[in-house]
Each structure stands twice: as structure tokens, then as C-alpha cells.
Amino acid sequence: MKRAVLAGLRWTSLRLRLVVVFALVALTAAVSASGIAYWLNREAVLVRTQDSALNDFRQGMQNRAASLPLQPTEHDLQVSAKQMADSSNSRYNVLLVAERAPGKPIVGASDVDGFTLEDVPASLQEAVTKKQKVTGSNAYPYHLFWQRITLHGRPYLVGGTKIIGAGPTGYMLAPLDQERRDLNSLAWSLGIATFLALLASALLAQAAATTVLRPVQRLGDAARRLGEGKLDTRLRVSGTDELADLSRTFNRTAEALEKKVTDMSAREEASRRFVADMSHELRTPLTALTAVAEVLDEEEDSLDPMIAPAVRLVVSETRRLNILVENLMEVTRFDAGTARLVLDDVDIADQITACIDTRAWLDAVELDAERGIMARLDPRRLDVILANLIGNALKHGGSPVRVSVRVEGEELVIAVRDHGPGIPEDVLPHVFDRFYKASASRPRSEGSGLGLSIAMENAHIHGGDITATNSPEGGAVFVLRLPLDATEPATPETPEGDAAQ
Known part of the structure; x- marks a missing residue:
């Protein structure tokens, strides 16, 4: 019973290892595929939103901000910023910065409460306002720069550029909440798909383990029966795979073992029978020899001194032979199980x-x-x-x-x-x-x-x-x-x- 329980534990352990390996492979593949898919979709969504907003903002700066007077008022900046925000399809706020006089900036925003100059990172402001050298590979002194930031726990895209020729500097702030929700939905979908793939791989692993382990279990049961002395144990062979070859090898081995054990049993039985028969046949002459030896032993004192040693030797060896025959018969009974x-x-x-x-x-x-x-x-x-x-x-x-x-x-x-x-x-x-x-x-x-x-x-x-x-x-x-x-x-x-x- 104990051996059967241990064998069952080993069988379960092997099944568990197969399931775990299948699950790990499936999990690795699913997580890798989901991670790559999420990263590609995330980049695609953000780049599409980013390009759309920045293109609208650039176009607005060219059409609205560039037409402002050289020294616009705060009202002019605010009107232009509001017009740029209202004409955009990207739902962003606009902030325009100009100078009324050197060192005296003025700011106009499409939404005063929703977007201020403090919301723009200092590094982005520095990059936007920094005049670059015009070369053969750089045709403009100012460029459009952008950055993704988080304000008050929400994701935003902030961008900025400066109008060439003493024009205003413009900044835009586009919320990315919708994109984040879309990406979260995508992550949940990929997570559910990964779980389903893992579950499917576990079921497939169970089926594969059953297919592989059932012949192995039969082979183990047959080996145990063979070890218990049931030498006529054979396996039913079907198929042409490696397990079928193993079953055929087991059957050939069991057949050879049965033949060898049968031959050895026959020879051992013949040897036991020979010893038993020999011991039995020796008892009759030994009885006579023992009787004669006892008589000679009693008459030892009256024997010729020349033959007395020979008589003592005969008596001693006869007794020894009698003990040996009795012992052989006893051993034969043990060997025969009687x-x-x-x-x-x-x-x-x-x-x-x-x-x-x-x-x-x-x-x-x-x-x-x-x-x-x-x-x-x-x-x-x-x-x-x-x-x-x-x-x-x-x-x-x-x-x-x-x-x-x-x-x-x-x-x-x-x-x-x-x-x-x-x-x-x-x-x-x-x-x-x-x-x-x-x-x-x-x-x-x-x-x-x-x-x-x-x-x-x-x-x-x-x-x-x-x-x-x-x-x-x-x-x-x-x-x-x-x-x-x-x-x-x-x-x-x-x-x-x-x-x-």
C-alpha cells in the first residue's frame, strides 16, 4: 500500500512538472506577445494624438499668432489664443507670451485657470526660446518642442514654439486622459487574453501529460508486478512511437527473464531433488555404518594397538558423515519450503x-x-x-x-x-x-x-x-x-x- 501511495505521488509530481512547464512556456509567450502589442499600440496611439495636436498647434501659430502686431496687447494675445484653441480638433489650451517692452512680458491664455506659464517645464521653455544658429542643415532659428508631463495626477502633452522675427512665443497643453483610458482598456484586454492563454495551456498540458503518462504508469505497474514475481506480465503495445518501442523492449526483457528464471528454477529444483535423494539414500548404509562404528568404539580398548587409530578415525568420520547427511536433509527442507x-x-x-x-x-x-x-x-x-x-x-x-x-x-x-x-x-x-x-x-x-x-x-x-x-x-x-x-x-x-x- 505504501509503495502504491509513493508511486502515485511520483506520478502526480511528474504530471505537475509537465503542467508547470507548459504553463510557464505559455505564460512567457503570452506575456511577451502582450507586452510587445501593448508597447506598439501605446506608441501608435500617443504618436497619433501627439502629431495631430502639434500639427494643429503649428498651423495655428502660423495663421493666428504670426498675424499679431509687433507689440500686441494682452487682449490681442488672449483673443488669438482662444481662436487657436477653438479652431483645433485636438482639445488643447493655448498660451501666448509676448513683450510689451523689453523685459516686460505679457501673457494671453485661452483658459486662464486651466493653463498658466508655471505649468510649462522650465527645460521646455528654455529649449523653445533659445535661438539656434542657422546653417545648411538648420534652416530656422526656432523649432517646435514637446514633452509629456503629469499635472495633478493627469497625463498631458505640452508643446511650444516661437514665431520667427520678434513674434510671440506659444505653448499648448493637450490632455491625454482619453488615450490613457484606451491604453488601460487595452492592458485589461491583453491581461484577460494572457490568462485565457495560460488556462488553455494548462488544459492542453493536462491532456498531453495524460497521453504521455498513461503508458508510463502502465509500464511502472508492469515493472512492479514483474518485481513481485509475476513473470508472465506483458504490456499491450500500440503505435510506433518511442513509448511503444519501450513497451516492446519491456516485453522482450520480461520474456527473457521469465525463461531464464524458469530454467534456473528447474535446475535448482533438480539440484534440491538430487541432494534430498542422495541424503535419503545415504541414510540406510549410514545406519549400518553407525551401528558398526558404535560396536567398534565400545571394543576400542580390546583392539590391537596397531589398528586402534584407524578404528577411532572410522568412528569419528562416520559420526561426522551422519551429522552432514542430517544437515543436508534439513537444508533441503528449508529450500523446498516444507x-x-x-x-x-x-x-x-x-x-x-x-x-x-x-x-x-x-x-x-x-x-x-x-x-x-x-x-x-x-x-x-x-x-x-x-x-x-x-x-x-x-x-x-x-x-x-x-x-x-x-x-x-x-x-x-x-x-x-x-x-x-x-x-x-x-x-x-x-x-x-x-x-x-x-x-x-x-x-x-x-x-x-x-x-x-x-x-x-x-x-x-x-x-x-x-x-x-x-x-x-x-x-x-x-x-x-x-x-x-x-x-x-x-x-x-x-x-x-x-x-x-
């Missing part, structure tokens, strides 16, 4: 004491366990685990071996520690491997190399585990962790002999 638990309520202290006493280890093992710690386990398999761990500690670490028992929550913890040299660091990862022996120079040790592996399998079937470490004080420490209640259904089976290494 091993089952026979559960019972066990007093852990009594179980460990019985294991130690049966094998005559009482003098070499120290037990730290409170009586009354009960667990529902398979006593035979627990005995196998303890026999292997304690026997391994006695063999490789030496006595005294300390066995301690504690309960952590719902878990039983049994630690087996020896006082030997410990386990080499390169050996630690392999101590539970089958047939692994730390010393290659001693291949004929008494153990079969299967004891710790069988102990681990018995821990796993209980739902537990075994770990191996080195103690800081010296020696190896094996820690067995088992649930206090192994609830796996039990299937009765014939008890087997010890699997001690």
Missing part, C-alpha cells in the same frame, strides 16, 4: 539448561536467565539454534561461554558470547553462509559448515534473526532475536536429530 513449526509454550531458562546439560557443557557455559520467561516457539528448532551457537562459541572461542536472556517488548533476545579472539572482519559477513569456513588451510574441521546457516534458517522460520559481532572487551557475540509468540500455523513433523555444527 519446513514447519511445531509450536509449544517453552520456559526459556529450562530449554537452554536442557540443551547445555544434554551435551555436557554445564562446566563450560555460564547461564544468565531468569526462570519464568515463557515464549511460544518450536522447542526442537530452538534447541538446534542454541546447540549451534553455543557449540560454535566453545569450538572457536573457548570457555567460558556466557549465555544471557532478556525480553525487549514482544521480543526474546538471547546473546551468546565467548572469550576467544573474535571473528575477523572479513569473515563476519560470511559466518552464516553455507559451507563457509574461515580458515582455508583447515578444510577438515569437525563441523559441516552448515550449522550456523541452519540456525539462521530456524530463526527466520520463527520470524526472527541472528546477528554476529565482536565485543569491545574481546570475543564474538551472537545475538538471537525471536518473537515471544511465533504465530505461524504449525504442521506436525517427525522430529529430527541434532543439527549442531
Whole structure:
């Protein structure tokens, strides 16, 4: 369930990334297009209004202001300014400035309250009244200048020029409110268009993401089923695009994997059957050999000293071979999945004491366990685990071996520690491997190399585990962790002999 939720989050994240990318591209394109369109329309509107007003103003200056007397009165200036404003189609106010005498200016305005000389920027007044040198590229000493300004929060176009030949200076002030309203309407329209483009791109991104991600999701589901062991999983392939090629590749890979796993399973099954059959067939002659070896062992004192060592060797190897066959049969049951638990309520202290006493280890093992710690386990398999761990500690670490028992929550913890040299660091990862022996120079040790592996399998079937470490004080420490209640259904089976290494 958790994996499915995580997969759904990853799928949603990829969809979100696609939508965001589409939206960002659309937003960038829409904003760029809207910005360019707004800037072009703004310039066009302002330039059109500006040119119209300035042309009317220039024409008015030529027709009205130029016909004024050399020393006009204030009334003359006011009448001419009003006539220029009234005859214009651009709705501007006019201000005419002349001199009654040197240094004594007079002003006439079409609207005294609406336009005064203070409204004209000083820089514009300076540019208008400044006489320029007449050259081949400049035919007139005075020119028409203009500037866009803001007065009292409203936009205006202000322009000015001077009549050549001691004529009056004229200024015009044209409001740009209508142009601003038009441009604001255009900005709103472009903003709405940008939003609609963004919304459309999101919808298109959803559709595109669905088209792309649906095959990817199917591929992910198929890969999960394949990882869960359903090797017959295949994808339905349609189309000729890259996703279709990926699906075909997945199907070919799954088919090859299924064939290889089937072949390996068949070979593994054949190997298990061979080991099981061999172990079973060996038991009959081993039974006879064991009986003969026991008789020879009992008669060892009466044997000829020349043949006594050979008899001891035969007895020892026969016992070792018998243990190896029993271990092989146990391993075969684990591999075949036929091993089952026979559960019972066990007093852990009594179980460990019985294991130690049966094998005559009482003098070499120290037990730290409170009586009354009960667990529902398979006593035979627990005995196998303890026999292997304690026997391994006695063999490789030496006595005294300390066995301690504690309960952590719902878990039983049994630690087996020896006082030997410990386990080499390169050996630690392999101590539970089958047939692994730390010393290659001693291949004929008494153990079969299967004891710790069988102990681990018995821990796993209980739902537990075994770990191996080195103690800081010296020696190896094996820690067995088992649930206090192994609830796996039990299937009765014939008890087997010890699997001690």
C-alpha cells in the first residue's frame, strides 16, 4: 500500500512538472506577445494624438499668432489664443507670451485657470526660446518642442514654439486622459487574453501529460508486478512511437527473464531433488555404518594397538558423515519450503539448561536467565539454534561461554558470547553462509559448515534473526532475536536429530 501511495505521488509530481512547464512556456509567450502589442499600440496611439495636436498647434501659430502686431496687447494675445484653441480638433489650451517692452512680458491664455506659464517645464521653455544658429542643415532659428508631463495626477502633452522675427512665443497643453483610458482598456484586454492563454495551456498540458503518462504508469505497474514475481506480465503495445518501442523492449526483457528464471528454477529444483535423494539414500548404509562404528568404539580398548587409530578415525568420520547427511536433509527442507513449526509454550531458562546439560557443557557455559520467561516457539528448532551457537562459541572461542536472556517488548533476545579472539572482519559477513569456513588451510574441521546457516534458517522460520559481532572487551557475540509468540500455523513433523555444527 505504501509503495502504491509513493508511486502515485511520483506520478502526480511528474504530471505537475509537465503542467508547470507548459504553463510557464505559455505564460512567457503570452506575456511577451502582450507586452510587445501593448508597447506598439501605446506608441501608435500617443504618436497619433501627439502629431495631430502639434500639427494643429503649428498651423495655428502660423495663421493666428504670426498675424499679431509687433507689440500686441494682452487682449490681442488672449483673443488669438482662444481662436487657436477653438479652431483645433485636438482639445488643447493655448498660451501666448509676448513683450510689451523689453523685459516686460505679457501673457494671453485661452483658459486662464486651466493653463498658466508655471505649468510649462522650465527645460521646455528654455529649449523653445533659445535661438539656434542657422546653417545648411538648420534652416530656422526656432523649432517646435514637446514633452509629456503629469499635472495633478493627469497625463498631458505640452508643446511650444516661437514665431520667427520678434513674434510671440506659444505653448499648448493637450490632455491625454482619453488615450490613457484606451491604453488601460487595452492592458485589461491583453491581461484577460494572457490568462485565457495560460488556462488553455494548462488544459492542453493536462491532456498531453495524460497521453504521455498513461503508458508510463502502465509500464511502472508492469515493472512492479514483474518485481513481485509475476513473470508472465506483458504490456499491450500500440503505435510506433518511442513509448511503444519501450513497451516492446519491456516485453522482450520480461520474456527473457521469465525463461531464464524458469530454467534456473528447474535446475535448482533438480539440484534440491538430487541432494534430498542422495541424503535419503545415504541414510540406510549410514545406519549400518553407525551401528558398526558404535560396536567398534565400545571394543576400542580390546583392539590391537596397531589398528586402534584407524578404528577411532572410522568412528569419528562416520559420526561426522551422519551429522552432514542430517544437515543436508534439513537444508533441503528449508529450500523446498516444507519446513514447519511445531509450536509449544517453552520456559526459556529450562530449554537452554536442557540443551547445555544434554551435551555436557554445564562446566563450560555460564547461564544468565531468569526462570519464568515463557515464549511460544518450536522447542526442537530452538534447541538446534542454541546447540549451534553455543557449540560454535566453545569450538572457536573457548570457555567460558556466557549465555544471557532478556525480553525487549514482544521480543526474546538471547546473546551468546565467548572469550576467544573474535571473528575477523572479513569473515563476519560470511559466518552464516553455507559451507563457509574461515580458515582455508583447515578444510577438515569437525563441523559441516552448515550449522550456523541452519540456525539462521530456524530463526527466520520463527520470524526472527541472528546477528554476529565482536565485543569491545574481546570475543564474538551472537545475538538471537525471536518473537515471544511465533504465530505461524504449525504442521506436525517427525522430529529430527541434532543439527549442531
